[in-house]
Amino acid sequence: xxxxxxxxxxxxxxxxxxxxxxxxxxxxxxxxxxxxxxxxxxxxxxxxxxxxxxxxxxxxxxxxxxxxxxxxxxxxxxxxxxxxxxxxxxxxxxxxxxxxxxxxxxxxxxxxxxxxxxxxxxxxxxxxxxxxxxxxxxxxxxxxxxxxxxxxxxxxxxxxxxxxxxxxxxxxxxxxxxxxxxxxxxxxxxxxxxxxxxxxxxxxxxxxxxxxxxxxxxxxxxxxxxxxxxxxxxxxxxxxxxxxxxxxxxxxxxxxxxxxxxxxxxxxxxxxxxxxxxxxxxxxxxxxxxxxxxxxxxxxxxxxxxxxxxxxxx
Numbered sequence: 001x002x003x004x005x006x007x008x009x010x011x012x013x014x015x016x017x018x019x020x021x022x023x024x025x026x027x028x029x030x031x032x033x034x035x036x037x038x039x040x041x042x043x044x045x046x047x048x049x050x051x052x053x054x055x056x057x058x059x060x061x062x063x064x065x066x067x068x069x070x071x072x073x074x075x076x077x078x079x080x081x082x083x084x085x086x087x088x089x090x091x092x093x094x095x096x097x098x099x100x101x102x103x104x105x106x107x108x109x110x111x112x113x114x115x116x117x118x119x120x121x122x123x124x125x126x127x128x129x130x131x132x133x134x135x136x137x138x139x140x141x142x143x144x145x146x147x148x149x150x151x152x153x154x155x156x157x158x159x160x161x162x163x164x165x166x167x168x169x170x171x172x173x174x175x176x177x178x179x180x181x182x183x184x185x186x187x188x189x190x191x192x193x194x195x196x197x198x199x200x201x202x203x204x205x206x207x208x209x210x211x212x213x214x215x216x217x218x219x220x221x222x223x224x225x226x227x228x229x230x231x232x233x234x235x236x237x238x239x240x241x242x243x244x245x246x247x248x249x250x251x252x253x254x255x256x257x258x259x260x261x262x263x264x265x266x267x268x269x270x271x272x273x274x275x276x277x278x279x280x281x282x283x284x285x286x287x288x289x290x291x292x293x294x295x296x297x298x299x300x301x302x303x304x305x306x307x308x309x310x311x312x313x314x
């Protein structure tokens with residue numbers, strides 16, 4: 001699989017994540033973010049475990065638990081908390097600086113020096129997303145802002161650690177995804193029961209929404225996301241993140257009757273352009289040829305001493 005194909009497959013994850021808002025508002029019971037997080041993660045993790053039929057061994061029990069907590073168990077609750085407590089779009093704006101988080105962590109944990117083009121693409125993507133989703137209504141909430149920063153830091157750290165630790169020998173991204181989703185779901189379950197109480201009664205519409213989120217929005221999306229982390233640079237993967245709020249804005253306009261202002265359209269162009277530029281910049285960096293070494297001068301051969309009588313031979 002070449003880099004372009006891997007990038008397109010990885011981009012599926014943030015694009016389908018962008019549909020979460022519409023599915024949540026149109027199909028799911030209200031005010032149950034933690035239960036929704038559990039229903040997204042745990043059933044998807046069990047399904048992938050049945051398909052992979054592999055359990056962690058040795059140190060990968062705690063590594064899978066740590067990655068599951070960062071990418072799922074802590075990320076989901078913090079993300080929903082920030083979305084509920086911050087004014088429109090602010091959580092998405094904070095999340096859009098994830099590529100800059102990943103660039104800094106990659107320098108510390110992966111010894112990847114941040115490239116100027118990567119940083120510029122990250123800044124431009126955050127600016128574009130802010131133009132699309134940010135609204136000048138409401139005041140900032142300290143708890144919500146801390147949750148937004150925490151969710152971004154959690155996912156960014158999980159992305160970089162997933163790249164640093166790789167996978168055990170003989171284990172594919174399917175099993176690694178299954179371990180993390182299962183661990184993350186188990187972490188969310190007691191918090192959901194404590195905060196939200198017993199699970200709500202579900203009708204057919206609710207069940208359809210949860211099935212979509214668990215299969216398309218979690219099992220398949222996270223499998224492709226972790227597959228991409230294994231094949232691409234961590235910063236390159238994170239620069240696909242702004243596709244999520246852009247997709248949410250497009251769905252809101254096309255399916256939910258929401259309007260888009262000219263400024264929002266400009267922001268979408270800027271954010272999408274920054275995402276594409278980040279991928280092209282990463283690809284160009286990979287194609288830079290190594291400088292050729294100058295040939296080392298070889299000593300001229302020394303003629304062998306003549307053997308007496310050799311010249312007289314015919």
